Amino acid sequence: MNNARIGFIGLGNVGSKLAGNLLHHGIDLTVLDLNTELVAEFVKKGAKAATSPKDLTEKTDIVITCLPSPAASADVMERADGILAGMSAGKIWIEMSTTDAEEIQRLAPKVEAKGGTAMECPVSGGCHRAATGNIAIFAGGPRASFEKVLPTLSILGREILHTGPLGTASKLKVMTNYLCTVHLVALAEALSTCKVLGLDMNTTYEAIRISSGNSFVHETESQVILNGSRDINFTMDLVIKDVGLFDSLAKAHQVPLELSPLILNIFKDGQRRYGPREFSPNIIRRLEDACNIKVLGVGFPAEMSDSQPKVPGYEVVPKNRAVH
Numbered sequence: 021m022n023n024a025r026i027g028f029i030g031l032g033n034v035g036s037k038l039a040g041n042l043l044h045h046g047i048d049l050t051v052l053d054l055n056t057e058l059v060a061e062f063v064k065k066g067a068k069a070a071t072s073p074k075d076l077t078e079k080t081d082i083v084i085t086c087l088p089s090p091a092a093s094a095d096v097m098e099r100a101d102g103i104l105a106g107m108s109a110g111k112i113w114i115e116m117s118t119t120d121a122e123e124i125q126r127l128a129p130k131v132e133a134k135g136g137t138a139m140e141c142p143v144s145g146g147c148h149r150a151a152t153g154n155i156a157i158f159a160g161g162p163r164a165s166f167e168k169v170l171p172t173l174s175i176l177g178r179e180i181l182h183t184g185p186l187g188t189a190s191k192l193k194v195m196t197n198y199l200c201t202v203h204l205v206a207l208a209e210a211l212s213t214c215k216v217l218g219l220d221m222n223t224t225y226e227a228i229r230i231s232s233g234n235s236f237v238h239e240t241e242s243q244v245i246l247n248g249s250r251d252i253n254f255t256m257d258l259v260i261k262d263v264g265l266f267d268s269l270a271k272a273h274q275v276p277l278e279l280s281p282l283i284l285n286i287f288k289d290g291q292r293r294y295g296p297r298e299f300s301p302n303i304i305r306r307l308e309d310a311c312n313i314k315v316l317g318v319g320f321p322a323e324m325s326d327s328q329p330k331v332p333g334y335e336v337v338p339k340n341r342a343v344h
Contacts, residue, residue: 024172025050027080029073029096029103030117031058033253034143035086037150038116038176043067045175052076073099077106082172086116089261090123097127109135114169116141118194118262121187121269124160128186137165140186141173142193146240147253148324153333154178160189174333181336191269197262201283201300203237208304211245211315221246221317240324241301246317250302252324257296259287 024047028039031053042049043065050068053059059069070076073096077083083103087093093115097103103113113131115124115138128138139161149155157177159166166182173180183189210233214224225246228238241252267280290303304315 024048024081025079026172027052027070027076027083028086029053029076029084030086030088030092031055031062032086032088033147034150035116037147038084038086038143038155039067040065040151041153041176042172047175050076050080072101073097073103074101074106077103077111078108081110082112082114082169084114084116088117088258090117090120093117093119094123094127097130104130104134107131107134107136111136112139112165112169113137114139114141114172116143118142118197118258118265119190120265121190124190125187137161137168138186139165139169140189141169142189143177144193144196145236146324148240148326149178149328150176152326152328153330154326154328157181157333158183158189158192160184160186170333170335177333178331179336180333181338194262194266194269197259198266198280198283200237201259201263201287202279203235204241204301205283205286205303207235207238207242208245208301208307211242212304212307212311212313215313215315216311221315222319225317225320243320244299244322244324245301245304245315247320247322248314248316249322250299250304251322252299252301254300255297256287256291256294256300256303259300260284260291260296263287 026042026047027050029052031039031051039051050070051059051062052070063069085093085096113136124140131138139159141157141159143150143155143157145155153176155177156179157173158181159173160183183192225242228234244251263284267284270277270280290306294302294305308314
């Protein structure tokens with residue numbers, strides 16, 4: 021569906037970057053967001069504005085939602101002037117929010133009852149990669165539907181993994197966000213301890229980067245920590261939502277996790293101290309305050325940028341798994 025008319029609902033930190041990529045590639049794009057100023061910015065760049073989710077759905081072939089919570093997605097789908105009210109045969113709904121697997125499985129039959137198709141396609145890799153179209157995408161849904169949306173996903177991302185039936189992508193996404201949060205908390209402890217020990221923080225950064233202790237989180241979030249901005253375009257309330265989804269999945273299946281509840285409590289404490297909209301890397305402030313230190317380096321960026329050139333996205337096929 022290379023010539024599909026696409027509607028995009030949710031122009032937040034990630035959504036605005038994804039929608040911007042579609043516009044950059046000349047896609048016929050219609051947008052909607054509660055923030056009318058954001059919509060106006062997209063209209064200036066060539067997008068169209070919708071008056072409601074129903075209006076947007078009626079005017080497009082593919083509807084993408086990228087919203088902050090399962091409740092927000094459900095409202096946009098099910099309200100009187102929602103997506104379902106405008107859904108009809110042949111249309112596709114792509115849920116790119118980090119959501120509850122049970123929610124996508126609950127809403128998908130309602131889309132199908134209207135003759136439409138539902139896919140879940142959460143992203144991973146940070147806002148800086150969403151901006152360049154190099155973000156990773158997990159795609160859950162029928163194989164035939166995946167192949168229909170792959171041309172659109174190839175604009176939005178680089179490495180695209182078909183995870184299986186609806187619900188699998190959401191589960192894998194909250195798992196990866198959980199791991200990201202574990203790494204962030206561990207890095208906050210490591211960097212703070214090295215600061216207290218009197219080690220040079222630029223040297224500490226490189227020691228981690230070239231070692232077995234390295235991670236994607238270190239190469240991104242440690243940099244904005246050491247800059248002092250702590251700006252990774254992700255906030256503590258969103259961490260609590262995502263880790264909470266993972267924790268709930270584990271509890272529902274009687275997995276006796278130990279780290280997950282601890283990480284959740286650390287961020288709940290951070291939210292109480294610094295507010296729900298505090299940038300997530302500032303979880304290190306709990307240790308800075310306790311030790312009367314500032315964990316800073318020299319020459320690190322205030323925000324991350326992606327220097328990789330954009331290439332057409334491609335499917336990642338797991339080893340030893342045939343494509344059906």
